[in-house]
Amino acid sequence: MDKQYAYSVTERFLRYVTVDTQSDPQSTTFPSTEKQKDLARILVQELQQIGIADAELDEHGYVYATIPATSDKKVPVICLCAHMDTAPDCSGKDVKPIVHKNYDGKDIVLPDDPSQVISVKEHPYLAQKTGDDIITASGKTLLGADNKAGVAEIMDAAQYLIQHPEIPHGKIRILFTPDEEVGRGVQHVNMQKLGADFGYTMDGGELGALEDETFSADGVKISIHGVSAHPGSAKGKLVSAIKIAAEILHSLPKDILSPETTEERQGFIHPVRIDGITEKAEIEFIIRDFTTAELEGHEFYLRKIMESAIGRHPGATATFEVKEQYRNMKEVLDKHPEVAANAEEAIRRAGVEPLKKSIRGGTDGSRLSFMGLPCPNIFTGEMALHSKHEYVSVQDMQKAVDVIIQLARVWEERAV
Numbered sequence: 001m002d003k004q005y006a007y008s009v010t011e012r013f014l015r016y017v018t019v020d021t022q023s024d025p026q027s028t029t030f031p032s033t034e035k036q037k038d039l040a041r042i043l044v045q046e047l048q049q050i051g052i053a054d055a056e057l058d059e060h061g062y063v064y065a066t067i068p069a070t071s072d073k074k075v076p077v078i079c080l081c082a083h084m085d086t087a088p089d090c091s092g093k094d095v096k097p098i099v100h101k102n103y104d105g106k107d108i109v110l111p112d113d114p115s116q117v118i119s120v121k122e123h124p125y126l127a128q129k130t131g132d133d134i135i136t137a138s139g140k141t142l143l144g145a146d147n148k149a150g151v152a153e154i155m156d157a158a159q160y161l162i163q164h165p166e167i168p169h170g171k172i173r174i175l176f177t178p179d180e181e182v183g184r185g186v187q188h189v190n191m192q193k194l195g196a197d198f199g200y201t202m203d204g205g206e207l208g209a210l211e212d213e214t215f216s217a218d219g220v221k222i223s224i225h226g227v228s229a230h231p232g233s234a235k236g237k238l239v240s241a242i243k244i245a246a247e248i249l250h251s252l253p254k255d256i257l258s259p260e261t262t263e264e265r266q267g268f269i270h271p272v273r274i275d276g277i278t279e280k281a282e283i284e285f286i287i288r289d290f291t292t293a294e295l296e297g298h299e300f301y302l303r304k305i306m307e308s309a310i311g312r313h314p315g316a317t318a319t320f321e322v323k324e325q326y327r328n329m330k331e332v333l334d335k336h337p338e339v340a341a342n343a344e345e346a347i348r349r350a351g352v353e354p355l356k357k358s359i360r361g362g363t364d365g366s367r368l369s370f371m372g373l374p375c376p377n378i379f380t381g382e383m384a385l386h387s388k389h390e391y392v393s394v395q396d397m398q399k400a401v402d403v404i405i406q407l408a409r410v411w412e413e414r415a416v
Contacts, residue, residue, distance in 0.1 A: 075169065123391075147203045160405060306320060327366065
């Protein structure tokens with residue numbers, strides 16, 4: 001990487017986070033919110049301005065673009081992917097990013113709500129970033145580093161590669177997706193149109209992180225059917241679906257199998273939504289573990305809890321619906337070890353020690369891997385995701401740009 005290069009990643013990032021792209025899990029449209037296309041249109045225009053003529057936005061909200069090959073070798077086509085939406089967990093409207101230059105290592109008080117403090121104790125990675133330029137939101141919204149840091153890094157790297165055709169590399173495809181945060185990010189990707197052999201999502205956290213393993217994930221919906229009756233004459237008749245739902249939730253284990261009590265390779269059963277009236281109630285869960293067998297075990301356990309609760313209420317019935325969401329990408333990536341190996345080498349060449357990790361979650365790469373595009377995840381610097389305490393280091397983002405440049409070189413060098 002040219003040491004004199006004036007990175008554009010920070011100015012791009014500061015611009016992108018001000019565009020509200022929050023996705024909506026309750027929407028039935030695709031993308032789930034039209035406003036995600038507002039950023040997509042900006043990205044297409046900027047890609048065309050830097051010289052990528054085929055940049056386009058399709059009807060589903062995907063941005064496709066090509067960095068043409070500069071090598072005559074037969075280099076596998078790689079895809080660089082990031083998602084444009086932000087999480088529904090916290091507002092992404094009217095984001096006001098703040099750059100804390102030469103961070104002093106102390107807790108960061110967010111000015112628009114001083115009760116929001118990014119503390120070093122709660123965010124130990126922040127302590128490692130003393131001297132960096134740290135970007136946060138102002139206290140009333142999330143920042144949007146997840147995943148606009150990745151978007152900005154891909155855009156900056158694309159600009160660099162276009163400006164430096166002397167760097168030998170194969171054809172590189174760019175894919176920006178909507179709706180990753182609601183689990184639908186690659187639902188309508190045209191894989192034939194994408195035309196890539198291998199991919200990388202830029203959606204990881206701390207500097208050097210390379211993630212080639214994710215949770216396997218299912219969604220479960222329990223629908224409880226009670227018996228409605230006038231409360232004045234309900235004795236022996238009324239069966240409340242709401243109360244049965246409450247019993248199911250109360251029966252969940254308190255010390256295990258929940259996000260708040262698990263870590264590392266431990267899975268969980270997590271209720272994410274409840275809705276109901278006396279006659280009918282629904283509970284939606286996400287089920288997570290690193291193996292499909294453990295996933296099925298958690299679902300069996302949850303089904304038994306449901307059946308026990310229903311059995312205590314004659315007249316009530318329930319259904320248990322399982323929907324596959326994604327599977328552990330490692331099942332695919334282990335068959336293509338060169339994909340992660342090339343990323344490790346690229347990270348080292350960027351002057352960073354690779355940090356192999358497993359994701360307690362998923363990325364677009366989880367599903368892309370099973371759609372024929374083996375796709376591990378590379379760091380972006382985004383931290384404290386889905387919260388008002390979200391932050392990112394400018395220097396981490398710049399290193400991620402360096403990694404992308406080196407990745408293009410490594411694939412070309414190792415091509416037959």
